[in-house]
Amino acid sequence: MKPQINRRQFIKVLSAGAVSLALPGCVGPGKLNAGRGKEKKPNFIIIFCDDMGYGDLTCYGHPTIRTPNLDQMAGQGQKWMNFYVGASVCTPSRAALLTGRLPIRSGMCSDKRRVLFPDSAGGLPKNEVTIAEALKTEGYATACVGKWHLGHLRQYLPINNGFDSYFGIPYSNDMDKVGGQGREAFLEPKIEYFNVPLMRDEEIIERPADQNTITKRYTEEAIRFIRKSKNKPFFLYLAHNLPHVPLFVSKKFNDKSLRGLYGDVIEEIDWGVGQILRTLRREGLAENTFVVFTSDNGPWLTFKEHGGSAGLLREGKGCTFEGGMREPCIMWWPGKIRPAVVNDIGSTMDLYTTILTLAGANVPTDRVVDGLDLSPAIFGTGPSPRKVMFYYRGAKLYAVRKGPYKAHFITRLAYGKGANKEMHHDPPLLYHLGHDPSEKYDIAKDHLEVIAEIRKEITLHLATLVPGEDQLAKRIGKK
Numbered sequence: 487m488k489p490q491i492n493r494r495q496f497i498k499v500l501s502a503g504a505v506s507l508a509l510p511g512c513v514g515p516g517k518l519n520a521g522r523g524k525e526k527k528p529n530f531i532i533i534f535c536d537d538m539g540y541g542d543l544t545c546y547g548h549p550t551i552r553t554p555n556l557d558q559m560a561g562q563g564q565k566w567m568n569f570y571v572g573a574s575v576c577t578p579s580r581a582a583l584l585t586g587r588l589p590i591r592s593g594m595c596s597d598k599r600r601v602l603f604p605d606s607a608g609g610l611p612k613n614e615v616t617i618a619e620a621l622k623t624e625g626y627a628t629a630c631v632g633k634w635h636l637g638h639l640r641q642y643l644p645i646n647n648g649f650d651s652y653f654g655i656p657y658s659n660d661m662d663k664v665g666g667q668g669r670e671a672f673l674e675p676k677i678e679y680f681n682v683p684l685m686r687d688e689e690i691i692e693r694p695a696d697q698n699t700i701t702k703r704y705t706e707e708a709i710r711f712i713r714k715s716k717n718k719p720f721f722l723y724l725a726h727n728l729p730h731v732p733l734f735v736s737k738k739f740n741d742k743s744l745r746g747l748y749g750d751v752i753e754e755i756d757w758g759v760g761q762i763l764r765t766l767r768r769e770g771l772a773e774n775t776f777v778v779f780t781s782d783n784g785p786w787l788t789f790k791e792h793g794g795s796a797g798l799l800r801e802g803k804g805c806t807f808e809g810g811m812r813e814p815c816i817m818w819w820p821g822k823i824r825p826a827v828v829n830d831i832g833s834t835m836d837l838y839t840t841i842l843t844l845a846g847a848n849v850p851t852d853r854v855v856d857g858l859d860l861s862p863a864i865f866g867t868g869p870s871p872r873k874v875m876f877y878y879r880g881a882k883l884y885a886v887r888k889g890p891y892k893a894h895f896i897t898r899l900a901y902g903k904g905a906n907k908e909m910h911h912d913p914p915l916l917y918h919l920g921h922d923p924s925e926k927y928d929i930a931k932d933h934l935e936v937i938a939e940i941r942k943e944i945t946l947h948l949a950t951l952v953p954g955e956d957q958l959a960k961r962i963g964k965k
């Protein structure tokens with residue numbers, strides 16, 4: 487069945503700029519909950535990119551990258567304008583999404599090494615409860631397809647973290663580098679330069695992984711899983727390895743985009759999203775499947791046109807300016823979600839709590855969970871409960887957002903020149919992200935009361951904080 491919202495109604499909602507309009511075919515969580523038990527539990531799909539920027543989709547303002555499938559998904563669902571990841575680099579960001587907790591609590595961030603590497607001995611601690619583990623208790627089929635990066639040793643792999651199956655490269659696509667010279671290896675990459683393994687469950691099935699076809703194969707694997715699982719509730723975590731540098735693309739998309747190779751890569755991912763949504767419609771699953779599309783961190787700016795764009799946001803991957811941690815986020819659930827452009831604040835950690843709640847699974851109460859239930863904003867019954875966002879770099883708290891204001895106590899630039907210089911600010915730099923989304927105009931001296939409010943949030947936050955044991959500093963064969 488097609489979504490019941492026509493284009494005219496959708497435009498009306500957009501121009502009203504509100505999430506509280508009633509639309510035919512949309513139900514709030516009340517009706518969902520009332521039907522629970524009789525109704526089938528919803529399916530969940532999270533599509534997670536690697537290093538895609540805030541400005542890399544047509545529907546987020548990119549002038550030359552064409553993303554018709556994501557644009558349509560945003561038009562039929564919600565486009566979040568203030569959506570954050572839990573960290574500005576891969577490993578901690580992924581830990582935040584899958585556990586609903588700031589990585590400092592799980593130990594999945596570090597000031598010694600920023601992510602896990604092929605010689606890393608650590609990984610996601612066993613006592614963390616992933617989305618997949620929580621959904622297993624509710625009878626869900628679960629699959630992880632793509633980049634894992636939460637530990638490649640056996641005990642840390644997806645199938646030991648709540649997923650029934652795994653198909654993918656267990657860490658970044660630029661690791662295990664065995665060939666090519668310096669930057670050239672990244673800018674004119676060959677498959678054999680990067681000896682990354684492709685795994686099925688616990689076995690390596692291809693090495694080096696053929697990265698030219700990896701986006702296509704991840705999409706096909708995702709579709710197979712959806713078809714196979716259609717008679718029971720399922721959770722699919724599809725984490726693309728791209729557009730992380732080095733860039734690879736299949737023949738069909740090579741040299742097609744006006745944006746060059748980076749655009750080709752995004753356009754292939756967009757194609758994959760279209761295939762998945764089409765499959766959901768064909769299989770009659772669309773109205774019972776909540777699909778979210780976002781990315782793990784901002785663009786890798788040091789690779790210039792091989793990296794993406796954060797649009798008008800400042801800086802990119804690796805730092806706590808907005809370009810490092812604010813991402814496009816599109817939510818889709820025909821007939822359920824209230825179509826809107828959402829200006830409320832949300833985060834990947836909130837997806838954890840929202841999904842568990844919608845599935846009727848227990849959100850752990852024996853630990854601090856940072857995720858909040860976004861249902862009011864998603865179903866149009868109220869605002870997002872998230873008002874505050876903490877920006878960590880490694881194990882240090884650098885910045886805090888409260889409402890439209892963001893205070894930077896410490897800053898460092900994105901990966902590249904200047905990234906090693908840590909600057910402390912007292913008073914902090916203060917920006918109004920509504921008036922000044924590019925963080926250009928420091929207004930601290932005129933808003934000392936705002937800074938005092940933000941300091942109170944920090945005190946409250948630190949009162950609950952027990953840092954986990956650093957998992958990223960551990961190396962194989964070393965103490």
Ligand code: MG
Binds near residue numbers: 536575576730782783
């Ligand atoms: Mg990344």
